[in-house]
Amino acid sequence: MSKIKTAFANGKAFIPFVTCGDPSLEVTEEIVYAMADAGADLIELGIPFSDPTAEGPVIQEANVRALSAGTTTDKIFDMVRRIRQKTDIPMVFMTYANVVYSYGSERFIRTAAEIGMDGLILPDVPFEEKAEFDPLCRQYGIDLVSLIAPTSHDRIRMIAKEASGFVYCVSSLGVTGVRSSITTDIGAMVKLVKETQDIPCAVGFGISTPEQAAKMAAQSDGAIVGSAIVKICAKYGKDCVPHVKEYVKSMKDAVRNAN
Template sequence: MNRITKKFQELQCKNKKAFIGYLTAGDPNIEKTEEFVYALEKGGTDIIELGIPFSDPLADGPVIQDAGLRALTAGVTVDKIMDLVRDIRKNTEIPLLFLVYYNTILIYGKEKFIRTCEKIGIDGLIIPDLPLEERDELEEIMDYEKICLIPLVAPTSKDRIRKIIDGCNGFVYCVSSLGVTGGKSDFYSDIQSYLQDVKENSSLPIAVGFGISCRDDIKRLEDHVDGVIVGSAIVREIKRSKGDVIVLKEYIESLTK
């Protein structure tokens, strides 16, 4: 069973919500990213997203954009990130996702990218700029038992929600606002109704992200979802603490405990 699916099943049996944490791979460098993964896991993170830096990240706010720029400036490449995951997999079985823009996959080579992800132990892909209408060209080379294709839905998806979710697996990533990542908890005004609508259109677990930055945000949303996703706040804390893994672990504990 895919690690993501297994993790959600385990948590649901315990009546717990998944905490999904995001890291920009290569910020400030590859070696520190590996340390951050273990710090997140020790702090109580259930699933980890590794963002592959991209020059034009349309879904990312300034915090993650800056982190991606720092990583690219430090010389991170897709191959180095693949090697990073190989090393991580020697020490942990925590579910790992790539958040990756589709152009990166095209340049790397679709078949090569998917097969490499399978070999190194990536459990899922979140591709924010992959249109529903173009998804089939990637779906035909994916083995969904090995890698989940995580669908993204937004408050504006409405009548397209069922179509977006259809054929995907793992969980549904529900965007909580109409902006980019890293907003100040400016959630969609009718967010509870929107999340309920997503639930009614899918049998998959649903997780909400964008703008979640504190324990109060999590408490506000966790009764309506199966998991919460925190990204920019973690990246911001890493920069603030100058990459101190002990401080990072304690920060994650403040969100998960």
């Protein structure tokens, strides 16, 4: 069983995201431990990139801060090695194709597997182009997580058929960021996936409040939150860890009670 699947084994999952290196990698490492303590089931680690096309201004600015602070892929790998000495919480990288390419795709994926990462999310790689990465991920035992969007109705089954780990349901069109309401019929998207393959589905993009998280988790297997956490990191800087922990705990509580 893929370790990602275990994240969904105890009811609805809460999946927080953090941009590595914002405000520093030392703080990122502390955030990961705090999130795990607060009940996170799986953690997404964002590897910063200079042109993150799927991201709204909050995560874009975090990418700029992290890169300005000297964050590199190798330093992030080193951080993961340290984290893996203390926790075995499932973790996936979220980054862009260019980051993987420029490092060397096989070298990147092999190293990610060696240091104990469980999956990879590449939001700028469409289903049709995943053949550049998927065979390497399978070779090294890393789940390449597929994204499905509200528009890809006829494509959802096609994507779900070959999905691994979990399916990332994009709740709304456009870029990441906090939204006041989510109107997409998530239940219908999830149903299409499940008819094709029995695989966990988690919803992300735009979730920021416990109420939204509970609503999304009720229609799927879990909720993913990024921008709201990155905002806390931006607001409190090096002092953000207890604030992130408190937020993650409130979100996990909301998701746990969703049915």
